[in-house]
Amino acid sequence: MMANTRSYAGNGAYPDSYYAASRNIIRTPKMLEGAVTADVAVLGAGYSGLSTAIHLAEKGYKVVMVEGAGIGWGASGRNGGQIVNGLNASLDTIKRRYGDQAGAFVGGLVQEGGKIIRRIVSQYNIDCDMKTGNIYAAYTPAHMKDLEHKKALWKSYGMDDHQMLDKAAIQKLVKTDAYIGGMLDTTGGHMHPLNLTLGEAAALEMLGGVIYEQSPVIRVEHDAEKPVIHTAKGSVTANAAVICGNAYLGHVVPKLVSRVMPVSTQMVATEPLGERADALIPSDMCVEDVRYILDYFRLSADKRMIFGGGTVYGGTDPADVRAKIRPNLEKVFPSLKGVKIDYAWSGNFALSFSRVPQMGKIGKNTYFAHGYSGHGVTGSHLFGKILSEAIHGDLSRFSQFEKLPWIPFPGGRMFRAQYSTIGSWWYQFKDAFGL
Numbered sequence: 001m002m003a004n005t006r007s008y009a010g011n012g013a014y015p016d017s018y019y020a021a022s023r024n025i026i027r028t029p030k031m032l033e034g035a036v037t038a039d040v041a042v043l044g045a046g047y048s049g050l051s052t053a054i055h056l057a058e059k060g061y062k063v064v065m066v067e068g069a070g071i072g073w074g075a076s077g078r079n080g081g082q083i084v085n086g087l088n089a090s091l092d093t094i095k096r097r098y099g100d101q102a103g104a105f106v107g108g109l110v111q112e113g114g115k116i117i118r119r120i121v122s123q124y125n126i127d128c129d130m131k132t133g134n135i136y137a138a139y140t141p142a143h144m145k146d147l148e149h150k151k152a153l154w155k156s157y158g159m160d161d162h163q164m165l166d167k168a169a170i171q172k173l174v175k176t177d178a179y180i181g182g183m184l185d186t187t188g189g190h191m192h193p194l195n196l197t198l199g200e201a202a203a204l205e206m207l208g209g210v211i212y213e214q215s216p217v218i219r220v221e222h223d224a225e226k227p228v229i230h231t232a233k234g235s236v237t238a239n240a241a242v243i244c245g246n247a248y249l250g251h252v253v254p255k256l257v258s259r260v261m262p263v264s265t266q267m268v269a270t271e272p273l274g275e276r277a278d279a280l281i282p283s284d285m286c287v288e289d290v291r292y293i294l295d296y297f298r299l300s301a302d303k304r305m306i307f308g309g310g311t312v313y314g315g316t317d318p319a320d321v322r323a324k325i326r327p328n329l330e331k332v333f334p335s336l337k338g339v340k341i342d343y344a345w346s347g348n349f350a351l352s353f354s355r356v357p358q359m360g361k362i363g364k365n366t367y368f369a370h371g372y373s374g375h376g377v378t379g380s381h382l383f384g385k386i387l388s389e390a391i392h393g394d395l396s397r398f399s400q401f402e403k404l405p406w407i408p409f410p411g412g413r414m415f416r417a418q419y420s421t422i423g424s425w426w427y428q429f430k431d432a433f434g435l
Helices: 047-058 091-098 100-107 112-123 141-156 167-173 193-206 275-280 321-332 376-391 396-402 412-433
Strands: 034-043 063-066 131-138 162-165 181-190 210-212 217-221 228-231 234-243 261-270 286-289 295-299 305-313 341-351 358-361 366-370
Touching: 034 047, 047 063, 047 112, 047 193, 047 366, 047 376, 063 234, 091 100, 091 141, 112 181, 112 193, 112 376, 131 141, 131 167, 141 162, 141 181, 162 167, 167 181, 181 286, 193 210, 234 376, 261 321, 295 321, 305 321, 321 341, 358 376, 358 396, 366 376, 376 396
Parallel strands: 034 063, 034 234, 063 210, 131 286, 234 366
Antiparallel strands: 131 181, 162 181, 217 228, 228 234, 261 305, 261 341, 286 295, 295 305, 358 366
16 A cells, blocks of 8 residues: 655655655654664664664574664665666676686675565565566667677576567567667566665564664764764664665764765656556566666556666756656657656765775674665675674675775765766767767
8 A cells, every 4th residue: 555654754754756655664763862782783774784684683683773864765765676686897897806706706696685685575575566577778789799798697607597689579578769679687676665675674673673763873983892883862882783874874984984985866756657657668677778877767566657867976966857867768768758757856876986885894893885886776685694694603705795905986085076977978978879
């Protein structure tokens, strides 16, 4: 059943997105007051924190989660809702930078995040409109060549779930003349991202976890033997802490500020399209093109077109999201020219310079994960599981990611957005001219 309440009262209000308007769980936030203790304290109630917390609670740990706003308030509740396998950095890139062993390691686990999501959804009966299948769409022969290479590479790592699509084949799945072909991933999919986070929060609480919302963290004692997470009115002392603030961590943990940069992406949701929706995407799969600055879209459960794209380095919002996204929407689907847009919103993801997510420790018992670079839905669930393994004593997979070097952004904090924007122009040029 759709809920009409759009936001929490107070400063933790959700953005005015379609997801907030259609969320199916309305929580009564409990704020942190006073000093509490836990086996594990988790900062951030997005996918990374919730996955970590659920996996630990299933092992019997007492988990306390602290969130500055509401469950899924950040990227986890604003994103495109697409279950896309892999990391932003390709397996080719990882193999070239870090060696064959790293490539084989990552290649063996990039589909695990989607499996984790489906396991949690099934086990805890989470109502989040789960669908199957995602399509990579190509504009140019160069894009098709890249997809053919990706298919062959992934098959070499044991993943034979992809099917190349020529123009006629992709048009059977997505009714547009925009693409010359693409590739279908049968293990991908899409869902309502905010309802997924709300369902995961309910699962955590059913397992005995405690969640404090609207409790902004002001300081973390991460070098202590028992780390402490401080808010204005309370604190959590734990045997281990996990920092999962990602693009919305701010300056709470100064050691992590320079590792990632917030990047804004924008989305719109049209009015319900009824039968027109089924004619536009008869496959009901999600789609993303393979340009550097890409478009991504899918149908919601109530037959709206949810269409996203755009990039603003540094995390600032454009003045008019509708004006920015509408031209791309109408380019892909000319029949939607002038369609009414009911919702428009923006949100930040955390970009790492290498496009590889980062996982590590600061202090003896404080862990962190961030920098999914726009591929966080599956990656965050995977990293949450790996963090839980490390806290439980199995460091084998954690250590593989921890030892991957991170690269600072050129220009430092002051000029990193400008340098990234200039760098992106080259890739946009290549996309424009089919290079």
